[in-house]
Amino acid sequence: MRGLNKVQIIGNLGRDPEMRYTPNGKPVTSFTVAVSRSWLKPEGDRVEKTEWFNVVAWERLAEICNQYLVKGSAVYVEGRLETRSWEAENGQKHFRTEIIANEVIILDKRGRAAEEDLGEATLVESPSDEPPPVT
Numbered sequence: 001m002r003g004l005n006k007v008q009i010i011g012n013l014g015r016d017p018e019m020r021y022t023p024n025g026k027p028v029t030s031f032t033v034a035v036s037r038s039w040l041k042p043e044g045d046r047v048e049k050t051e052w053f054n055v056v057a058w059e060r061l062a063e064i065c066n067q068y069l070v071k072g073s074a075v076y077v078e079g080r081l082e083t084r085s086w087e088a089e090n091g092q093k094h095f096r097t098e099i100i101a102n103e104v105i106i107l108d109k110r111g112r113a114a115e116e117d118l119g120e121a122t123l124v125e126s127p128s129d130e131p132p133p134v135t
Contacts, residue, residue, distance in 0.1 A: 005080040007099050009053055010107070011035035013073045019066035029062035030098075031055050031069060033077060054098040055079070065104055074107040 014032035021027055033055055038048040055077055057065045069075065079101040087093050 006078070007081055008076070008078050009033060009035050009099070010074070010076050011053070013069055013071050013075065014052060016071050017066045017069050019062060026059060027062040027066075029057045029066045031065065033075060053077075054096065055101050056098050057101045057104065061101060061104065065101075068106060069104075076103075076105040076107060077101050078103040 011033040014034050017029045017031040019027055019029040033053045034050050035053065036048055036050045038046055040046055077099060079099045081097060082100050083095055083097045085093060085095045
C-alpha cells in the first residue's frame with residue numbers, strides 16, 4: 001500500500017524569504033509561516049495559539065517565492081513533510097521538520113506582489129528531492 005504525505009497550511013510569512021544555491025547551482029528558498037487558531041475556553045476567555053512552520057521551495061518555485069513573497073504575506077502552501085538531521089561541530093545531533101513546498105498561492109497584495117499587481121498568484125513547481133544545505 002502507498003502512503004500519503006501531504007500538508008496544506010494557510011498563514012503569514014514570519015520573515016522575508018532567504019534564497020541560496022546548492023553547490024551544484026540549484027536555487028532553494030526557505031521561509032517561515034505562522035498559522036494561528038483561536039478558541040473560547042469554557043470560562044469564556046479567548047485563547048490564541050500560533051504554530052510556526054519552516055517551508056522550503058526548490059528550483060523555479062524557489063526563485064518565484066524569493067521574488068514575490070515578503071514578511072507578512074498571506075499564503076497557502078501545499079507540500080510534504082520532511083525531517084532532516086545533522087550533527088553540529090560539538091557533536092550534538094539536530095533535527096528539523098520542514099514543509100517541502102510544491103505549490104504556493106499568494107493570498108493578498110503585499111510587498112513585491114502588490115508592486116507588480118499580481119493579485120492572487122499561484123506559484124507551482126515540482127520540488128527537488130535534494131536536501132537543502134545546512135545553515
